[in-house]
Amino acid sequence: MQQFTNAASRHAASQTRPRATSQGGLRAGWWYVRAAVCTDFVGVALTATATFAAIGEAHPVRQALMITVLWVLLGFVAGQYTPWTWDEGAPVGPLVREWLVLLGVLAALHAVSGLGSAPAASLAALGPSLVVTVVCRKAIRRRLLAVRRRARALLRVLVIGESASVDAVVGQLAERTDHGYVVVGACVVGEGDVLSGAPVRCRLPVDESAGPQEDARAVGEVTEALRADLVFVAAGRHMSGDRLRWLSWALHDKGRPLMVLPGVVEVAQRRVRLTSAAGLTLLHISSPTRRGLPMILKAATDQAGALLLLVALAPLFLLLGLAVRMSSPGPVIYRQTRVGRHNIAFPMWKFRTMVVDADRMKDELATANEQDGHMFKLRRDPRVTRVGRLLRRYSLDELPQLANVLLGHMSLVGPRPPLPEEVARYDQVEMRRLSVKPGLTGLWQVSGRSDLSWHETVSLDLRYVDNWSWAWDLTVMGRTVRAVLDGRGAY
Known part of the structure; x- marks a missing residue:
């Protein structure tokens, strides 16, 4: 119900935007694209x-x-300035690839015609330029997210589909605020009830008795009345084939974009490829990365990164160990069994942040658990020592897990390592979190940590499991520094 309330709030906020024609409003919402080109x-x-x-x-x-x-033209050709790229987070990987392509183009121009500077000079100039571009893109992205959280810079969307599909689309959009869409109405196929709060503006017959032309006319009128910028169609057995074809004709003739939702969720754009056969449009989804060069690169990064951090942070380890030892009786390092990849248990190490008998006291505090799902968390846990609270706030207690990374138990980036008793209650969906190594940091840490619900934690972990990449790992590690300094959700 909360996600439907969020959707209704964003819908109400969107109505405060100035009146404009659909296409004018659509272009006005793309200020971040123009800002990217200019910067x-x-x-x-x-x-x-x-x-x-x-x-x-x-x-x-x-x-x-x-x-x-050449750089700006290459960005246009590669689609770096399309609004859809920004919904994927304006990733750095494609920018690096285009930077390398530009280096090659400049080298070829210089070799063939003598135009441009020598390759060494071009490399010297393009190195700082790439850094400036990445920094500017990240700044624009942060500004865009801040604006979207205030329900601005959103595209008005009409959703078409069966009632259950409409509810699923509205609910999925309401869970997050990093996209640029707000649902302003729905055209429902059939007589099913819409529980998401999206206003039903028209109903389409299930049996197509009125013909696809009449469906297209009704949807076109609703689109005009709502000033919708684009239309989402949740494809199904009653909304496909000629019916969808007629609808696309009607909308495109009026200058309205159409997006068809295939029902696939949490799949990164880079894993999706469109193809066709015998007039059918096929959506090819590549498998999650589990082997090959990316895995070798991830393993090398884990080993080298853990070793370097252990050496560099050795003085800090000594100071933290002394602080833990002097704050309360007991060992400096706390050893706990966690479950890793393929459901294999391993010993995980942390700086001790609780009193010695903390595990035996857990059952007494079970009724005070503030977390839903399978995790146990207390914002004011009486077992945590004074030094332990400080270590937890800035995640310093996690540093000994660098040894787990070096030994291959964990990765620098991955899902939260679960306890055996948590795994014992996992369903089949939650078990998929164990398809990769757990991480010292991950999306759960940079997105709110203990303030997240169990559902949100699982969703973030599964998004990482299915869509991880080496470039994404680097992004998460960069965001971890800010999350640790901020300290929110750490207790």
């Missing part, structure tokens, strides 16, 4: 000019202008 042009031009001038390259302004124009 790329200005940032790359200034950075490249300064670099060329510093290394004594001839005609630095002209050289920088050529690089800037």
Whole structure:
């Protein structure tokens, strides 16, 4: 019910936006795309000019202008400035690939025609330019998320489908605020009740007795009346084939985009590829990465990162160990059995943050548990020592798990390592969290930690399990620093 309340709140907030035509409103909502183009042009031009001038390259302004124009054009060709890219989080990986392509293009131009600077000079200019681009994209993305949380910069969406499908779409959109859509109405196929709170603006017959043209006319009228920017169609047995084809014709003739929802959730865009056969549109979804070069790269990053951090943080380990030892009687390191990949148990190490008999006191506190699902959490746990509260707030108690990463029990990034008693109560969906190694950090930590519900924790972990990439791991590690310093949800 909470997710439907959230959806209704965003719907109400969207009504405060100024009246505008559909397409005008659609373009007005894409300010972040224009901002990305402008910041790329200005940032790359200034950075490249300064670099060329510093290394004594001839005609630095002209050289920088050529690089800037090629970079922006390459971004348009690769789709970096489409609004849909920003719903995927404006990832860094594609930017790096395009940066490498641009280096190759500049090297080829210089070799074939003598245009442009030498490859070494181009590399010197493009290195800082890439950093500026990434920083600007992240800043725009943070601004966009802040605006969307206030129910602004949203596209007005009409949802078409059976009642259960409409509820599923509205509920999924209401769970998060990092997308750019707000549901303003629904056209329901059949007579089923809509429980999500989305206003039903028309009903379409199940048997297509009125014909697909009449369906398209009714939907077109509702779209105009609601000033909807685009239409979501939840495909099903009553909304496919010729019926969907006629609907797409009617909407496209009026300049309205159409999006068909295949019913697949939590699949990253990079895993999806469209193809066709015999007039059928096929959606190919690649398997989650479980082997090959990405896994080798992840393992190498884990081993090298854990070793370097253990050496660099050795003085901090000593200080924290002394603080724990002096704060309360008992061992410095707490050893606890956790469950890892493929349901294999392993000993996980942490700095002790509780009194020695904490495990035996857990049953007495079971009725005070503040977490739903299978986890046990208390915001004011009486077993936690004074030093332990400080360690937990900044996740310093987790540092000994670097040894678990070095030994191969864990990864630097992954799902939260569960307790055996938690795993004993897992269903088949939750067991999928054990398909990869647990992590020292992960989406659960950078998204709220203990403030998350069990459902939210599982959703984040499954999103990572199915869609992880090496570049995403680096992003999560970068976000971890900010989450640790912030300290929210850590207790």
